[in-house]
Amino acid sequence: MRLLVVEDESRLAFALQRGLQAEGFAVDVESTGPAGLDAARHGGYDAMILDVMLPGLSGYEVVRRLRAEEHWLPVLMLSAKDGEYDQADGLDCGADDYLTKPFSYVVLLARLRALLRRGAPERPTVLTVGDLRLDPARRRVTRADVEVALTTREYALLDYLMRRPGEVVSKTELLDHVWDASLDTAPNAVEVYVGYLRRKIGRDRLETVRGAGYRLAT
């Protein structure tokens, strides 16, 4: 679990970093609004702890811009002010939760966990061709609901073919996309792997188009 802490008070930032790391989180720290926004945009974090008072760009503004750019990273806001409108503002501008300083570490942790619990996993589509199914996330292939064990190369080959069902795909194209284009492999390797695949997914699923390439039967 990677966290981004954006906080300009260095003592607090350091305390948070150490405490959260002790809980097993990986923690990066930024100390200004713009730097925090940038990190959140590019970083692949699971959640963000964000101070409201920041140099350069306020915490409110950071969240607003993130949301405007369709980033849905869970955000826990921290603020020294404790007026109620302030809190409402924080939530309404797109933060997911709000803590008022001084806060207790226990509460912070509990809120953070609640936030991480509801993270939204989007699963990529499962490719389906006939009774063949390929799930990229699980890296799993089934044929008529029976799992098929594939090696890395076999899997990559089938993946490529299933994204272009019914089309004729040439050997050189396969060499370019499934094999590393840099190292020159003999075209025969394609034939070898087509052979392997046929044994596993069924001989008739993969047609040879003599002189042109291969076609995955729809």
Add this chain to the structure above:
Amino acid sequence: MRLLVVEDESRLAFALQRGLQAEGFAVDVESTGPAGLDAARHGGYDAMILDVMLPGLSGYEVVRRLRAEEHWLPVLMLSAKDGEYDQADGLDCGADDYLTKPFSYVVLLARLRALLRRGAPERPTVLTVGDLRLDPARRRVTRADVEVALTTREYALLDYLMRRPGEVVSKTELLDHVWDASLDTAPNAVEVYVGYLRRKIGRDRLETVRGAGYRLAT
């Protein structure tokens, strides 16, 4: 938007009902724990506002049972107590947010809207995969109800894997999320820790997907 308010102080319950109705919500009120639980189970509400102190069944217990039955209705808890552990307890037993009485109506509304925005939480408090259970709040892992002692790193690794059961997770992804991205760790560390985990949770629970990563068996 339909709301369920479970509150035994009739004045507060009435005030909430009128206020929220004025905002355009459809509001039903229950005044005991068991009645609230029942309504939540059958009612098709979009969110629930739940007092902790209730006759018959405490608010904690209501949420816990709901979650145990796989109901993921967003729950906003209300409590007169204000000890911090109390608040942490509320969140960890499955509530999505927490307000301490006395609270301001503005804050309640903001929190409620934030809750409705993010819809029902998708993940249970306790992560369960097969006979493995991981309780983030207690930082505890059991396998077939036997506690398993894990180090910080082992725990973080299992936590990450259990949030994506059945999916293949690459070593680099694990390095990024379970290890701190800033310090560069050798990819071999992942292999080592997968080895440790296997000894503790069972060799077959963690599959190797050669060339791709690891997969937690569902």
Add this chain to the structure above:
DNA sequence: TGGGTCGCTGTGAGGCCGCTGAGGAGAAAC
């Protein structure tokens, strides 16, 4: 029917990937 071309497959070597035991560094407990 025969020759040529293209594709298929069994064999085997080489290499990459992942696993594990050993051990050192650093922190914490005693």
Add this chain to the structure above:
DNA sequence: GTTTCTCCTCAGCGGCCTCACAGCGACCCA
């Protein structure tokens, strides 16, 4: 200071995967 615990690196090993090769079969065209 010593012991213990944890984290992580390193090196060696074992196994599976990959792919080249060569011989054979299939297909196409006179």
